Structure formats: C-alpha cells, structure tokens
Amino acid sequence: MVHVYTGDTMIETTEEHPFWVEEKGWVLAGELNEGDVLRLKSGENVKVTKLERVDLKEPVKVYNFEVQDWHTYYVSDINVLVHNKAARYNTPTPVNPKRVDTNYLKKNGIDPHSLKYDTLGDGADISKYNIYVDKNGELWILKNGSKEFIPTYESIGR
Known part of the structure; x- marks a missing residue:
C-alpha cells in the first residue's frame, strides 16, 4: 500500500493505482515522487508532499471496479484525478493521430x-x-x- 499526502490530505491506495501527474501523464502510485503535481476535479493542481510505503502484515481487501462510460474518477475529499485501468499506466504514444x-x-x-x-x-x-x-x-x-x-x-x- 502507499499513502499519498497532499498537505493534510492522505490517500491510501495500492501501488498499481494510476494518478494523473501534470507534465507526465498517468503514473502508478508506487512510482509517484514528492513534488509531483496532481490534477483536481476543480482543474486546479496540488503537489504530492509526502509518500509512505506501507508493508502490510496481513492482506487487506481492496476493490477493483470499472467506471461506466469513462475510466477516470476522483478520490479523497479534495477530488484527485485517478484512473481505474492499472495495466495501462505508462503514457502511451498515439499512432498517426x-x-x-x-x-x-x-x-x-x-x-x-x-x-x-x-x-x-x-x-x-x-x-x-x-x-x-x-x-x-x-x-x-x-x-x-x-x-x-x-x-x-x-x-x-x-
């Protein structure tokens, strides 16, 4: 698990969960860095101020779900943009757009x-x-x- 902090807000997530990072695209939570800039639902940005890797002594239940129509949604009380398709976290390149x-x-x-x-x-x-x-x-x-x-x-x- 990873705890992603943006000031006073902490988001608990799996390492494979993609976050939208300005200037980089989709980045897995486990590959985020302090100082990365995340997108909010409001269109504003917020910096990652701290990251904690948490080694669990016992498994915990996590949920993997699909969002109808679009595969992005917002998490936490500040509405951080995330994606539910962990397998496609690296920002790909379009082919002949x-x-x-x-x-x-x-x-x-x-x-x-x-x-x-x-x-x-x-x-x-x-x-x-x-x-x-x-x-x-x-x-x-x-x-x-x-x-x-x-x-x-x-x-x-x-």
Whole structure:
C-alpha cells in the first residue's frame, strides 16, 4: 500500500493505482515522487508532499471496479484525478493521430465536452484543447501549442 499526502490530505491506495501527474501523464502510485503535481476535479493542481510505503502484515481487501462510460474518477475529499485501468499506466504514444471535429465525435457516440472534462477535470479550460483519433481508434487530447498528447483511454469503434 502507499499513502499519498497532499498537505493534510492522505490517500491510501495500492501501488498499481494510476494518478494523473501534470507534465507526465498517468503514473502508478508506487512510482509517484514528492513534488509531483496532481490534477483536481476543480482543474486546479496540488503537489504530492509526502509518500509512505506501507508493508502490510496481513492482506487487506481492496476493490477493483470499472467506471461506466469513462475510466477516470476522483478520490479523497479534495477530488484527485485517478484512473481505474492499472495495466495501462505508462503514457502511451498515439499512432498517426488526426484531429477530429465535434460532428465526427457525436456520430460515433462521443460527447467531446464530457470527454475533455472527464480527462482533464471539471475546472479545465477545455477550449484550449482539441481531440485526436489515432489509426487504432484511440482518442487523445492535445493542448493548443503543445506536443504532448494526453490519453483519454477511450476509443471509437470498440
């Protein structure tokens, strides 16, 4: 287990649980560092101030669940953005991404505003981001002027 501290808030999690870290993407809790910047639901950021590795003497029950529609959700009283797909924690690279418009996304059952907010947080200025699809149908978000794609872990046609 890992205790992730952001000031007075402590989040108890497994080492495999991915957190969104600004400038890095999805990072497993066991690979977080003090000073890493986490995204909040409000769109604001908070720094990891302390990490504690906890060796358990006995097993404890943990829950692995799937979030309907989007695979991101928020934990703790300060609403830190996390992901429920531990197997895909390393930020991958899109394969031949192409920018897509709102009509294309809606025809494929994707609400672009919801996708951006669910990936970036409720307080994000989503007007500064565009959505891309790669040759595998994976959806990505790119901030205007940036070269670093943000995975949404959502896809079209699957």
